[in-house]
Amino acid sequence: MVLLGSGLQYLKEGVTPHMWCPGCGNGIVLAIIFRVFEELAYRNEETVVVTGIGCWGKADDYVVTNGFHGTHGRALAFATGIKAFNPRLHVIVLMGDGDCITIGGNHFIHAARRNIDVTAIVVNNFNYGMTGGQVSGTTPAGMYTSTTVYANPERDVDICALAAVAGANYVARGTPYHGFELEINMKEAFDKKGFSVLEVVSPCPTHYGKNNAMKTPVEMLKWIKNRALPKAEYDSLDPSMKDDYFPIGKLVDKDVPDFNARYDEIRARAMKGRTA
C-alpha cells in the first residue's frame, strides 16, 4: 500500500536510498514527477522515462514505468523516435544541463523547432556533477568549477529563453525550494501537447557549492532561492538588476500543432498523391 497522493507506486522497490548526494535537488524533483504521474493517472505501460547521462540521468533506475537510458546528450533524439512512432506514449525526458544544453544543445533546439510532443525536465545545477564538477554551458561567467579554477571565462546560456525562441509550446522554470509551484508547472508541462520544457534550477552543494563558497546544502539552496523571482516580479525589475535574478513560473504557453499532428497531415497528402 502506498499513501494516496504520494506517487510512490512509481518508485521501484528496493532501490532506495538513492545515489544522489545530501542536499541535491534530484530527489525532490523525482518525488514531484511521481506525484504528477499519479495526478495524471499515467499508466506504466504507456509511459516512457528517457534519460541521458549524468547524475539526473540515473533517475530511470528508480522508476517503474518503461525506461530508456541512452547516450550522453542524445536523450531528446531517442525520445523523438519513440514518440514519433507511437504518439500514444507519454514520453518524459530527464536531462541535466550538460546533457540538454551543452553536448545535446543541437537536439534541444531541433526538438523545440520540431515541436515533438515530449516533456523535458531539465535539472540545471550549473556544472557536471557526476564527473566531478566541471564547467557546463550553464555555469555563469566568473564562477568556479573544477575546470575553471581561475573563474569561468565564458557566459552561460538561458535554457528557457532558448527553448522559447526555438519554438517550444510550453516553457517554465522552478526550483526545488519552490516545490508547490514546481508541481503545478510540471503538471502543465506534462499535459501540454507539443514540446514542453521545465527547467529546475537545482543545488549541487558537493561540487558547485563547494567551489563557490556555498559549502552547505542550505547555503547553496538559499543562493538559488534568493535569486528566483516570480515572472511578474522579475519583469518589473529595473534592467540593471536583472542579471542578479532569474524568473520562475510559466514563461511560454501556446498551442501550435505538434509534430505528430502535422505529420498526420503529411500522410493524408501523401496518400492522395500530392507532392507539391
Added chain:
Amino acid sequence: MTPPVIREKSRYEIILAGAGGQGLILSAIILGEAAIREGKKVVQTQSYGIATRGGLSEAEVIIDSEEIVFQQVRNPDIILAMTEGTFEKFCDLARTGTLIFYDETFLEERKGNNLCGLPFTRSARNLGQGGSANLIALGAIVARTGVVRMESLVHVVTETFPVGTIEVNIKALRLGESLIAEHKD
C-alpha cells in the same frame, strides 16, 4: 535516311558525356529503360562531380542480351560528346566501328567516317526548349544506330514524364531523328 551503321548486335556499350546539367544521365536512363522494355539486360552508371551545373558529367549504358558482369563501358560502340572537353577525353576510347556523335553547336567540326556532328543545342534552342538537346541527341543516336526502337523511347517518355512535358520531349526525340534523315555523311 542513312541506314543504321550498327545493327542487330547483341551488346552495345554507350557513353553519353558533357557538362553537368545537360541532362545526359536522364538520357541514359531513358535509353536504358527503353532497352529494358525490349527485354534486354541493362546496366547504367554515371560519373559526376560536385557541381549540379557545369563540370564533367558522364553517363554510361550497357545493353546486352546476356548478364552484364562488369558494369562499366570498356569498348564503346557509341559515344556522345556534348562539349569539346568530353570529346577529347573520350575519343581515345574509340576503336574501329565506334560511332562518335558530337554537338556541332559547341564543338569544332571534325572529319572522319565514324564522326557525326549535329547541332543538338542549336536545334533545341530553335525548338524553344534549350534544355532538350539531350533528347534530340538521343533521338539522333537511336535513329542512326537502332540500339533500341524509337517507339520504345517514345513509350518510356510517355509513361514516365509529367503529363505537361510529354509532347515537347517526344518532339525533341523526333527532331533528333530528322537531323539524321537530313544529315549527309
Added chain:
Amino acid sequence: MEMFPNQTRLIQGNQAMTHGALYAGARFYAGYPITPSSEIAEECSVLMPKLGGMYIQMEDEIAGIAAVIGASLAGAKAFTATSGPGFSLMQENLGFAVMGEIPCVVINVQRSGPSTGLATKPAQADVMQARWGRHGDQTLIVLCPASVVECFELTVQAFNFAEKYRIPVILAADEVVAHMREGFSIPEEGELAVIDRKKPSCSPRDYKPFKADADGIAPLASYGSEYVFHVSSSMHGPDGFSNNDPANAARKIEQLHSKIEVHRDEIVITRSFQIEDAEVLLVAFGITTRASRAAARTAREAGIKAGVLQLLTLWPFPDKEIRFAAERAQTIIVPEMNYAGQVAGEVQRVVGPDRDIRRVNRYNGQIITPDDILKVMAL
C-alpha cells in the same frame, strides 16, 4: 517511384535498398542527407507517409540513428542511410544499439575519403570502420551488395538478421552500386522471407527484456504494449537495470558475441563463381566483385583457371569459406578500393602468413577494372 511486382524497371541501387527496406516491413526512417546516399532519404520521404510510416530528417546523423533506435523500441522496423562521415557520427549510438540489443539497419554508401574526400566517388574503405568503429567490446553484422538485385535482397536480409538477432546490421554499399541502375522487378509478397522480432509470450510481470532464450536471443517487447521494460546503455542484468557485478558483465559481453558466433553459418553468405578447380582465387566483395568476375572470365579464355569467391557477408568474416576456397588455389588475389587492403589483411589472417596474397588497391576515387586485376595475374 511506384513499383509493382513482376514489372521489370530500370532501378537505382539506392532505390532498390529503399524498396528492400519497405518490403522487409520498415516503416520508420530518420536520418541526415549525405552524398551518395541521399536518394534513399528522398525516396523514403515520398513513400513512408504513403504507407502510413514516417520519415524524419533529423538535425544530424547522431540524432538520425538515435531516433531509429527509439522507434525500434516503440515497435518499428527502422533504418537510416548515410556515408562514411555520417557513419562515424553514428558509431557511439550504434554501440548502444549493440549493448541494448536493439534491431536496426544502417546503410553506409561508402565514398572516397577520409573526411569530405571525393564525395561523389566510390570507395570500399569503411570495412574496418563498420566492424571496429565503435568503442568497447562489441560485434555486429555487415553485408555488402554488388548489384541492384543484391541491394534489394541484402536489405531484406539485413532487416531479417537485425530482427532475429536483436542487433544493428550495416549494409556496406558504395557509390557505384548505389547510383548504378539495372533492370529489377520487385518480388511478390511472400517470395522472400521476412522475419519479425520475437515477442514475449510470458506474463508481463515475468518479462525480462535481456533474458535470452535457448537460442541466445531474448524476446523484445515494444513500448506501449502490455509489457513494461527498461533498456540501458549501462551494463545491465536480464531485467535491463544497471548491474556492476563482474560475473554479470562477463556474461553479457559473452552473450553479445556468442549469439552471432552460434549462428554464423546462417549469417555468413558467400557466392562462388567457378572456384571448384580454381588455381587463381579472387576474393571479392561489393562492386569490385564484378570486375573480378570479368577478369576471371578473361583469364579462363586465356587458359588460366580463375574463380571468384564473393563475400556478401563481410562481418562476421567468412573465415571458413575463404580457408576452404584457398586450399586448392595457388594464387590468391584480393582487389579492393582502399589503400591498406582492409579485406586482404583479413584474408591473410585466415590463410596464414606463409601464403602470398596479391593485392589490387585503388584509392583515387576510381573503380577497379578487370585489367587492373589481370595485371597482377601476369596476363
